[in-house]
Amino acid sequence: MSRAACSRSGSGGAPSPRTPATAGSDQVHLLGHSAGGWLGRAFIGRAPGSALNKEAAAAAAAAAAAAAADVPLGPHPAVASLTTLGTPHRPASKGGARDMTGGALGWVDAQWPGAAFGAEGVKYVAVAGRAVKGCAQAARSKARTINGYAHEAYTQVSGEGDGVWGDAVVPTSAAVLEGASNIVLDGVRHSMARMGSFDERAGDDHVWYGSAQA
Template sequence: MAEDYMAPFGDPDAGIAAALQRRGFRVYVLPCTRTDWFKVGRALFTRAYWSSSCTTNPGYSWYLERVKELVDRARLETGSEQVDLVGHSAGGWLARAFLGQAEYKDEPLDASADTLGSADAEPHPAVRALVTLGTPHTPPPADKVRDMTGGALTWVNATWPGAFFAGQGVQYVSVAGRAVRGNQEADRKTLSGYACGSYQQVCGEGHETVGDAVVPLRSALLDGADPVVLNGVFHSMSRVRTFNEPADVPWYGSEQVLDAWLHRLVE
């Protein structure tokens, strides 16, 4: 996963990290591989998962611990008091959890089963801004589709709804792509057919729903955040259903797309 942002398809110059560095940013990419995501399966062994009442513990604790380690490292190496977080896809809603979960603050609670997943009304002091790119911020209606996170996304969205910490100085920017309209009559091997199925899982409705081919607009735009809608921009740099084939379409981190949302951070 980290390679997708640092050296997609083996080309370091094509990564979003390099594009940001060319613009003068100090960039830190969360160390993560595709196999790391199997750790989410820890939640499968809990009653909470099957009742869709999980917090981020235990399925996503490993990810949030790495975010804390990376934020601490960035602050130490740059001497900066605060950082800006950029979260793509699930990384965006997990960043919202990081902002508010007490155990990831500078003085965390004891990391016991009773305290993990605890909520705080104060934002993480090290985060100045959060930009989300194609993030599914809201869970689907429970009567239509099951929350695939076992309730973790539902919990995050209910605990810190919308741009929850905006009034306390955190800048939120939510970026969404308008690229593909879902079509339930299309073959699932086509882009519109694939998008229809993906949108259905994310928001409960796929047919005639518009989004970035994976996440619909309605889910990616966080209430209260500075919204950025990009026409013709797709969710990923990879061809759908693959990880190692370039899509040859613009995505959120493309050189020609980046400045359309990045300027919101530097204005």
């Protein structure tokens, strides 16, 4: 599941240097859960007229065309900040794991690495959960356990899962972003879904990024 949301800040007055007068003085704060976070990074970069794709040549051509037309590639003037929740910020680099985004995540990370526009005034905050440790032995068991599930999920995201901590879907190490204000929340999971699909008692202490406790 991925979501992107926004809220406005500002209440009038002169627009900031990055805010177009036609849009008023308000800017938005982007909030992206899971894939919504790296898509938010791409939105801030706003390559006009181009789409996310895995072909470096096509991406370069789009950037060149935009530059030739004197169209800025970023940062988007209406964005004040981006907060990501459990976002995998980099493609898998180990174990030969297949990039489930078809190359889009790698392209975004190469075009706008880390807090790409922090120096231009965009604030980046990356929130990562640390709740479940992946276990290869549990993954091989016939019983469905959250540790086994986490092992498989972490392996898909980062290429390794045994002994890795994360929010049960994204490893903690993959959800931090270089140059951002990184926050690690102990006991916080990726999704609102409880453990009913596993051979374990769900319990009443399930906390995810959208929980009041988080």
